Structures are given as C-alpha cells and as structure tokens.
Amino acid sequence: MRVFGKYWRCFQMGMQNAIEYRADFLIGLVSGSFAVLLQVFLWTAMFESGDRQTLYGYSYQQMIAYVIIAGIVSRLVATGFEYEVAGDIKSGGLSKFIVQPIHYLYFRMFCFFGSKAPQSLFIFIVAIATVLLVDGSLHAEELLRRLAFFVPAMLLALALNFFIFYCVSILAFWLTEAWAAFIGLNLLINICSGGVFPLDVFGATFMKIVSFSPFPYTIFFPINILNGKISADAMLQGCMLQLLWIVVLMGCSGLWWKQGMKKYIAVGG
Amino acid sequence: MAIIVKDLNKQYHYYKKQAGLAQSVKNLFHREKLVKEAVRNISFSIDEGEIVGFLGPNGAGKTTTLKMLSGILFPTGGSASVLGFTPWERKKEFKKRFAIVLGQKSQLWPDLPAYESFQLNKAIYEVDDRTFSATLDELVELLDVKELLHVQARRLSLGERMKMELIASLIHRPRILFLDEPTIGLDVISQKKIREFIRKYNERFKITVLLTSHYMKDIEELCRRTIVINEGQVMFDGDLNRIKTSFADIKRLKVQFAEEVDVERLRSFGKVTEWDGVHATIETNHQDVPAVSQQLLNRFPVLDFAVEEQPIDEAVAKLFAKGG
Amino acid sequence: MGQLVAGIRYHMKIWALFAKYSLMSQMEYRSNFLLTLAVESCFLLSKLIYAAVVYKTGIQLGGLSPDAMFLYIGVFILITAFYTGLFMNNFYRLPDYVREGTLDLLITKPVSTLFMVSTRHVDFAIPVPNMIAGGIIIAIGWRRLSIPFDFVHVAGFAGLLLCGVFLAYSLYLFPQILTFWTVRTSAVVEFADKAWDFNTMPMAIYRRWMQRIGTSLFPIFLIFNVPAMFLWNQLTWKMALWSIAAPLLFMGLVRIFWNVSIKRYSSAGG
Numbered sequence: 124m125r126v127f128g129k130y131w132r133c134f135q136m137g138m139q140n141a142i143e144y145r146a147d148f149l150i151g152l153v154s155g156s157f158a159v160l161l162q163v164f165l166w167t168a169m170f171e172s173g174d175r176q177t178l179y180g181y182s183y184q185q186m187i188a189y190v191i192i193a194g195i196v197s198r199l200v201a202t203g204f205e206y207e208v209a210g211d212i213k214s215g216g217l218s219k220f221i222v223q224p225i226h227y228l229y230f231r232m233f234c235f236f237g238s239k240a241p242q243s244l245f246i247f248i249v250a251i252a253t254v255l256l257v258d259g260s261l262h263a264e265e266l267l268r269r270l271a272f273f274v275p276a277m278l279l280a281l282a283l284n285f286f287i288f289y290c291v292s293i294l295a296f297w298l299t300e301a302w303a304a305f306i307g308l309n310l311l312i313n314i315c316s317g318g319v320f321p322l323d324v325f326g327a328t329f330m331k332i333v334s335f336s337p338f339p340y341t342i343f344f345p346i347n348i349l350n351g352k353i354s355a356d357a358m359l360q361g362c363m364l365q366l367l368w369i370v371v372l373m374g375c376s377g378l379w380w381k382q383g384m385k386k387y388i389a390v391g392g
Numbered sequence: 393m394a395i396i397v398k399d400l401n402k403q404y405h406y407y408k409k410q411a412g413l414a415q416s417v418k419n420l421f422h423r424e425k426l427v428k429e430a431v432r433n434i435s436f437s438i439d440e441g442e443i444v445g446f447l448g449p450n451g452a453g454k455t456t457t458l459k460m461l462s463g464i465l466f467p468t469g470g471s472a473s474v475l476g477f478t479p480w481e482r483k484k485e486f487k488k489r490f491a492i493v494l495g496q497k498s499q500l501w502p503d504l505p506a507y508e509s510f511q512l513n514k515a516i517y518e519v520d521d522r523t524f525s526a527t528l529d530e531l532v533e534l535l536d537v538k539e540l541l542h543v544q545a546r547r548l549s550l551g552e553r554m555k556m557e558l559i560a561s562l563i564h565r566p567r568i569l570f571l572d573e574p575t576i577g578l579d580v581i582s583q584k585k586i587r588e589f590i591r592k593y594n595e596r597f598k599i600t601v602l603l604t605s606h607y608m609k610d611i612e613e614l615c616r617r618t619i620v621i622n623e624g625q626v627m628f629d630g631d632l633n634r635i636k637t638s639f640a641d642i643k644r645l646k647v648q649f650a651e652e653v654d655v656e657r658l659r660s661f662g663k664v665t666e667w668d669g670v671h672a673t674i675e676t677n678h679q680d681v682p683a684v685s686q687q688l689l690n691r692f693p694v695l696d697f698a699v700e701e702q703p704i705d706e707a708v709a710k711l712f713a714k715g716g
Numbered sequence: 717m718g719q720l721v722a723g724i725r726y727h728m729k730i731w732a733l734f735a736k737y738s739l740m741s742q743m744e745y746r747s748n749f750l751l752t753l754a755v756e757s758c759f760l761l762s763k764l765i766y767a768a769v770v771y772k773t774g775i776q777l778g779g780l781s782p783d784a785m786f787l788y789i790g791v792f793i794l795i796t797a798f799y800t801g802l803f804m805n806n807f808y809r810l811p812d813y814v815r816e817g818t819l820d821l822l823i824t825k826p827v828s829t830l831f832m833v834s835t836r837h838v839d840f841a842i843p844v845p846n847m848i849a850g851g852i853i854i855a856i857g858w859r860r861l862s863i864p865f866d867f868v869h870v871a872g873f874a875g876l877l878l879c880g881v882f883l884a885y886s887l888y889l890f891p892q893i894l895t896f897w898t899v900r901t902s903a904v905v906e907f908a909d910k911a912w913d914f915n916t917m918p919m920a921i922y923r924r925w926m927q928r929i930g931t932s933l934f935p936i937f938l939i940f941n942v943p944a945m946f947l948w949n950q951l952t953w954k955m956a957l958w959s960i961a962a963p964l965l966f967m968g969l970v971r972i973f974w975n976v977s978i979k980r981y982s983s984a985g986g
Contacts, residue, residue, distance in 0.1 A: 150903045154909075161914055168777055169777060172775050311761075320769055484826045494821065501737055516826065516827050
C-alpha cells in the first residue's frame with residue numbers, strides 16, 4: 124500500500140500540472156482543430172464533387188466522424204514527456220532516481236496518466252457527441268455496445284502510446300540532439316497510427332505493413348470501434364493485441380533502458 | 393556645445409502585482425497603476441571633446457538618461473539637443489554621428505569573426521572602402537588586436553570582446569560616444585587597457601564621450617568632469633577631486649590569516665567591517681595603505697591579502713547620506 | 717527615382733550580408749543543420765500525403781483537375797519555403813529582442829528598425845526540402861497542363877508569387893508585434909501559424925463565404941491561390957489587381973502598427 128501511495132502522488136502531480144496548464148491545453152485544442160477543419164472541408168468537397176457513396180471504404184458520415192475523433196484522440200494520447208526524459212538524461216537529473224526508492228518508468232507513467240485524467244472525460248464526451256451528431260440514426264443499444272469496447276480500448280491505447288514514446292525517449296541516451304528525432308518520429312508515428320487519415324486510405328500494402336506494428340492500435344483501432352467499422356470479434360482481438368504490444372514494449376523498454384543506463388553511468392552522468 | 397539637456401524627465405508606469413487567484417481576476421478589471429520617476433528634471437550641457445562621467449548607484453537613472461540621449465527612449469518631458477538634433481526624432485543623419493556601447497549587450501555576431509560585424513556596420517553606415525580600412529587600421533593599432541580580427545567573437549575573452557565592440561561602434565567615426573558600463577565584469581588589466589584607449593582616442597579625435605561606470609577608477613582616470621546622479625536627480629556636477637576626499641580615498645584590505653586573530657588588535661589599523669576569526673575586512677585611507685599592509689604582514693600570520701576599492705554605490709550612498 | 721534605386725540597392729546589400737553571415741553561422745552547427753533538414757522533410761511529407769490522398773481518387777475537386785491541384789500545392793510549398801527561410805525565424809525572435817534589450821541596439825542604427833528586425837536571420841536549412849519539392853511539383857503541373865512556358869506566363873507567375881511572399885510577410889508580422897502590448901502572445905501566434913496550413917489544399921474546397929473572407933479581410937487564401945489561378949486562367953482582372961494591391965495595403969498597415977508599437981516601447985521602457 125505504501126508503494127502505491129508513492130505513485131499515487133505522481134499521478135496527482137501530473138493531474139495538478141495539467142490543471143495548472145489548462146489554458147495551454149485549450150489553446151492546443153483550438154489550434155489543433157484547424158487541421159480537422161481542413162479535413163472536414165476537404166472530404167466534404169471530395170464527396171460533393173466526386174458524386175460517390177464511399178471513398179476508400181468510408182461513407183461521408185464515417186469519414187467526417189473519423190477525422191474529427193482522430194483530431195481529439197491524437198491530442199489525448201499525445202505525449203511530451205520525451206523532452207523531460209531527455210532533459211533528465213542530459214542534465215544528470217536521473218541520478219536522483221538512482222538513489223531514491225522510486226522507479227523512473229513508474230514515475231513517468233503515473234505522471235502521464237495523471238496529466239491525461241482531466242482531459243479524458245472532456246474528450247470522451249466530445250467523441251461520443253461527434254458520433255451521435257454525424258450518425259443520427261444510431262440507437263442507444265448500439266452506442267452502448269460500442270462504448271463498452273471503446274472505453275477499455277482507449278485506456279489501453281493510452282498505455283500503449285506511453286510505452287511507444289517511452290522507447291522513443293530512451294534515444295536521448297545516445298543522441299545529443301534528440302529534439303529532432305522526437306519531432307520527426309512524432310509526425311511519422313502519428314501518421315502511421317491513423318491520426319491524420321484512416322489507414323485504409325494508404326492502400327492494402329501499407330495497411331498490411333503497419334498492422335505488424337503497434338501504431339494502428341493507438342488511434343486507428345479505437346476510433347473505428349466507435350465508428351462501427353469493426354466487428355465484435357475483431358474488437359476483442361484488437362484489445363488482446365493492444366495488451367500484447369504493451370507487454371512487448373514494456374520488456375523492450377526495460378532492456379533498452381538498462382543499456383542506456385550503462386552508458387549514463389559510464390560517462391558519470 | 394555637443395549636448396544640451398534641459399529639464400529632462402522620464403516616468404514609467406507599471407502595475408502592482410498581487411499574488412493569488414482572486415487578485416489576478418480582480419486585476420483583469422482594475423489594475424493599480426504606479427509611477428516610477430526614473431529621471432527628474434535633469435539639466436546639463438557638455439562641450440565638444442569633453443569626457444564626462446556619469447556616476448551613481450544602480451537604478452539612479454544613468455542608463456535611462458543615456459538611452460534618451462541616443463533616441464532609444466522618449467522622455468516624458470524636457471528637451472535635449474545632441475549635435476543639434478533631438479535624439480528621439482531618430483533622424484538618419486543623427487544616427488550616423490553617434491555611437492552607443494552597452495556593456496551588457498553585444499552587437500557582434502557570436503559565431504562570426506568580429507571583422508565580419510565591422511563589414512556589416514560599414515554597409516549600414518555607408519562608410520567607403522578607404523575610410524573603412526584607414527579607420528580600422530587605426531583602431532586595431534590603438535587596441536592591439538590585429539591577430540584577433542579573424543577569431544569568432546564567442547571565442548574571445550570578455551576584455552577582447554569589449555575591444556571589438558568599441559571598434560564596431562567607432563568604425564563610422566562618430567562625433568559622440570555613449571558608453572554604458574564599458575568595463576563591467578572585466579579583469580583589472582583589460583579595464584586599464586580600455587581606459588587607455590578611450591583617453592587616447594579622445595585626445596586624437598576630439599570625440600565627445602559620456603560614460604557611466606560602477607568603477608571609481610574609470611571615472612577618476614578619464615573624466616575631469618563628473619555628474620553624480622542619484623534617484624533621478626543631479627547631485628553634483630564638476631571636478632570629482634573636489635568631493636573625492638570624502639569617499640574615494642577609502643580602500644579595503646581583505647586579509648586571510650593562518651590562525652584566529654583577535655579583532656581588538658585589528659582595530660588599531662582602521663575600521664573593521666567584517667571579521668570571522670580568520671577573515672577580516674579593514675577600511676583605511678588611501679595614503680595609509682602601504683604602512684598598514686606592512687604592519688599587518690609583519691605582525692600577523694597572513695595567508696592572503698588584497699586591496700580593493702570601495703564600490704561606487706556604497707560610496708555615493710554614503711556621500712549623500714552625509715551631505716544630505 | 718534615382719533615390720529609390722539607391723535605397724533598394726542599399727537595403728539589398730545589407731540583406732545579402734545578413735544572408736552570408738547567417739549561412740556562415742549555420743555552418744558552425746552542421747549537425748543541427750542536417751537535423752533541421754530531416755525534420756522539415758517529415759513536415760513536407762505530412763503535407764504531401766494530403767495531395768496524394770486526393771490525387772488517388774481522381775476526383776475533380778471544386779472543378780480542379782488533379783493536375784491543376786499540382787500547381788496549387790506546389791505554390792503553397794514554394795511560398796512556405798520563402799517565408800520560412802527569409803522571415804519566420806526573425807518574427808519568432810522579436811519577443812526575445814524586446815525582452816533581452818537587443819532592440820535598443822537596433823534602434824540606434826541608421827537603417828529602418830523594422831527592416832533590421834525582420835531580415836537579420838536567413839535560414840538555409842528549413843526551406844531546402846520545400847524549395848526542391850515545390851519547384852518539382854510546379855514543373856510537373858505546368859507540363860501536364862501544357863501551359864506555354866513563355867515570358868508572359870513565367871513573369872506573371874513569378875510576380876504574383878512575389879506578391880504572395882510579401883503578403884505573407886505583412887500578415888504574419890502582425891501577431892508577433894503584439895509582443896509590445898502583452899507578454900502572452902503565444903496563443904495568437906499559434907493560431908496564425910496553424911491557419912497557414914488551411915492552404916495545404918486549394919481554397920476551392922471551402923465555402924464561398926469563407927473564400928470571400930480569406931481573400932479580403934484576412935487574405936490568407938490570397939497569398940497562395942493567385943499564382944496558380946493565373947496559370948490556370950481562372951484569375952479575373954479584379955482579383956489580379958487586388959492581389960497586387962493587397963500586399964501594398966497590408967504592408968502599409970503593418971508598418972503603421974509597428975510604428976505605433978515601437979513608440980509605445982520607447983515611451984514605456986526602462
């Protein structure tokens with residue numbers, strides 16, 4: 124219980140921080156909505172000019188719902204602690220954690236979850252409202268069935284994205300200019316996760332390749348649960364894969380971190 | 393007259409800051425406006441070719457006055473004429489005739505040799521090739537920096553960089569030079585070299601110099617005339633020697649002993665301002681320094697020994713606390 | 717007239733020195749230079765994806781053939797290259813100049829302070845990928861639409877491109893000047909920056925009323941769409957004249973705003 128109390132403090136710290144910087148979150152949300160707006164107009168124009176029922180396998184309603192929810196889910200799973208990790212590595216702040224009885228990974232993880240807690244509720248409401256607005260014919264039973272999977276899938280997605288970017292942040296042990304890697308990877312991972320366009324848009328081959336990576340399970344998969352594009356079996360299977368990836372990445376990050384620490388201690392960080 | 397200043401005033405407004413959420417919400421609607429009078433009715437005039445020192449503690453209004461005279465700041469009231477121009481009209485002809493060096497700010501490009509920054513000023517001030525190379529040669533020779541011209545500015549020492557700042561500001565042969573703390577943070581030898589340069593340059597080109605400094609030595613060696621300014625007002629204007637005896641002669645002896653010494657025994661050498669057993673600071677008159685040092689060294693197990701000036705802020709503050 | 721030519725030559729000479737010095741400085745940090753190149757390529761890629769997605773459907777977007785889309789996207793990328801290379805970093809530095817007092821030194825120089833502030837740093841890494849990609853995409857569109865490659869078309873296109881760059885300069889300077897009035901400008905700056913990306917696609921995808929606002933009051937569409945419209949014969953005379961007048965008008969406005977703000981800076985100050 125004592126152990127848990129320690130990390131509960133980290134969670135609270137993250138939450139307080141998020142509340143303190145709520146203005147930044149809102150500004151980010153508004154400026155992020157510009158890209159979503161562009162997409163809404165783009166798809167509207169394409170459906171109007173093209174005179175087709177579906178594009179890339181999506182109906183107009185599904186596509187609009189997808190891009191709106193992708194915008195906010197991207198924001199929800201977005202990290203940012205990479206820079207803090209890199210800072211800790213560069214400035215020697217890690218040494219503090221070597222002597223303290225607190226595990227760096229858990230410290231970061233609970234901080235991250237804490238910071239996401241206040242936003243989550245808000246984003247869940249917006250996501251559900253979007254689905255309802257776009258698809259008026261959706262009845263309550265169906266919505267509840269989708270939510271039953273969406274909520275756990277979203278939480279798993281959050282954890283999964285944490286581990287993906289935790290692995291990315293470990294790069295800072297070896298790269299002195301880690302910022303560039305962070306920005307570049309952030310962009311590419313967001314695209315591969317379906318944060319900009321649904322992944323089907325890039326073609327079957329691309330789909331096949333990324334489906335062997337953890338990325339689709341952070342954004343593309345949960346949205347399509349809510350969007351009603353996935354069967355119940357596939358939902359279950361997807362959630363299992365999310366879990367699997369979390370375990371794999373957790374193991375990898377642990378090993379990788381140890382390698383990094385060896386270097387950190389060797390140079391006398 | 394190179395500079396004529398009459399009843400110059402500068403006030404700024406700022407807002408009272410209060411802590412707490414309730415206060416910051418309140419501040420949205422109503423903020424308490426406060427006024428600071430940085431410069432109050434200053435008047436003086438300076439002849440061409442003079443070097444005048446501007447002396448005073450931090451926040452006395454020295455830099456603010458300098459910034460008004462160079463047109464960076466607008467005054468709240470009063471007038472000034474610099475070479476016949478009103479500085480804050482920012483006429484191009486005016487800007488080409490003066491230069492300002494701010495000791496804390498650099499106009500050099502840090503990653504480039506200083507020579508490139510001179511080239512840039514050459515283009516900006518429209519200096520022709522022949523004048524440029526003649527001026528540069530002269531300045532380089534006076535400052536003895538020939539081999540530093542092609543070294544990146546950020547690799548130069550503080551003193552070397554200040555020399556380059558001076559060259560950069562003088563490359564267009566200004567008639568007036570404003571120097572704000574030109575020797576701040578420099579080692580003693582660099583300070584001396586900068587002072588020598590300013591004096592020589594003034595003698596050779598009859599340039600008018602107005603300089604502010606924290607260091608008594610700068611003012612003492614360079615300026616026959618000093619304007620002491622405190623709390624935005626001129627307290628004294630004239631030859632510093634007239635008031636010098638009252639403060640400038642005091643020196644500080646900082647001594648470290650090998651073993652604990654009795655403070656009472658030290659008191660006979662002067663005023664002991666700091667003492668912790670093995671370290672002591674003793675204030676004494678300038679002319680007594682040799683004798684006092686000698687005796688200290690003879691009678692005590694001295695490990696380390698330094699003679700320092702009394703900082704100008706304290707000196708001026710003392711002067712006006714006494715004089716009223 | 718002679719005075720004007722001399723003035724332009726004077727400023728161009730200084731600008732060329734700025735460019736030379738910026739390049740020299742950036743070469744001091746080569747790994748940074750290369751990383752910036754790499755990151756910028758990622759951004760470029762994320763923009764090109766939009767084009768690819770539309771192109772693959774073969775849909776005539778708002779009456780534009782997929783080939784005509786090339787022209788619009790190419791112009792967007794090319795103007796982005798010019799803006800980011802010549803001005804963006806200068807604009808971002810303005811709050812620092814104010815906070816750190818660098819502005820004081822710039823004010824005392826016998827050149828327009830606005831000119832100094834907005835041209836001092838030329839970035840060579842950021843625009844490279846955009847310059848190359850934009851050039852290639854425009855060339856492809858030009859060929860596929862069989863637009864004649866003659867003086868009228870090239871000069872008209874280049875002229876309107878230049879107008880676009882100047883309009884971008886004038887518009888995007890506004891939010892940074894706010895730094896003279898309030899400490900927190902980051903929100904406005906971020907909104908303005910994100911609004912830039914509305915032009916990833918031709919303005920034809922937006923509603924008519926949005927197009928009207930975006931070409932008049934807040935002319936962010938005007939910056940990018942005009943050169944391509946000219947080549948594609950969609951430019952009306954009215955629009956052509958406006959796209960030449962707008963940069964002048966907004967340049968005038970931003971200069972007034974600048975002068976008022978710098979006056980405020982000098983009146984407050986300390």
